[in-house]
Amino acid sequence: DAGITQSPRHKVTETGTPVTLRCHQTENHRYMYWYRQDPGHGLRLIHYSYGVKDTDKGEVSDGYSVSRSKTEDFLLTLESATSSQTSVYFCAISESYSSGNTIYFGEGSWLTVV
Amino acid sequence: GQQLNQSPQSMFIQEGEDVSMNCTSSSIFNTWLWYKQDPGEGPVLLIALYKAGELTSNGRLTAQFGITRKDSFLNISASIPSDVGIYFCAGSYNQGGKLIFGQGTELSVKP
Numbered sequence: 001d002a003g004i005t006q007s008p009r010h011k012v013t014e015t016g017t018p019v020t021l022r023c024h025q026t027e028n029h030r031y032m033y034w035y036r037q038d039p040g041h042g043l044r045l046i047h048y049s050y051g052v053k054d055t056d057k058g059e060v061s062d063g064y065s066v067s068r069s070k071t072e073d074f075l076l077t078l079e080s081a082t083s084s085q086t087s088v089y090f091c092a093i094s095e096s097y098s099s100g101n102t103i104y105f106g107e108g109s110w111l112t113v114v
Numbered sequence: 115g116q117q118l119n120q121s122p123q124s125m126f127i128q129e130g131e132d133v134s135m136n137c138t139s140s141s142i143f144n145t146w147l148w149y150k151q152d153p154g155e156g157p158v159l160l161i162a163l164y165k166a167g168e169l170t171s172n173g174r175l176t177a178q179f180g181i182t183r184k185d186s187f188l189n190i191s192a193s194i195p196s197d198v199g200i201y202f203c204a205g206s207y208n209q210g211g212k213l214i215f216g217q218g219t220e221l222s223v224k225p
Binding site: 041043045092102105 | 149
């Protein structure tokens with residue numbers, strides 16, 4: 001195991017409510033990522049972080065924000081959840097963002113927006 | 115944007131058969147990765163490839179980095195029931211190394 005813990009693992013929430021997913025790592029890796037996985041789309045990058053308080057957008061960042069106040073924690077927030085954000089969310093970590101370095105995934109957070 | 119085409123989308127095979135799946139890219143990649151995802155779990159790294167033409171094995175799994183740098187394949191020999199899952203390819207290109215994922219190949223193995 002890569003030392004990644006996601007919480008909550010499962011959540012059902014109502015449209016319009018805020019939701020925060022937490023990713024905690026014990027590997028002291030610099031880079032952390034949030035992906036979503038949907039049928040027919042594979043894994044798509046939402047946001048990533050390259051250090052404490054340093055974050056950037058991925059390919060599907062609209063409707064999401066992130067924060068990283070400590071090396072080990074990376075939070076994903078849906079300010080006002082929509083049904084289109086029903087998905088499985090994976091946190092991932094890597095030592096480096098450069099090509100040739102691999103990323104390791106957490107076990108996922110299943111989010112249902114009703 | 116970058117596109118990764120992974121095929122086939124799904125496979126139904128008999129235990130003991132060999133399996134082959136591949137990914138092609140619209141652009142040159144300089145890293146190819148293969149992951150397996152079991153139901154209810156996150157993707158787990160199987161094989162990483164960093165050089166064109168590289169052929170790497172991990173037990174019954176063999177993957178190759180295509181010499182054009184636009185494709186990669188994964189072979190599984192003598193499949194067993196625990197090979198069931200979704201296999202993803204992922205690649206990164208020169209600018210920043212951001213990973214692009216294929217849509218996955220769902221493998222079913224009949225005992």
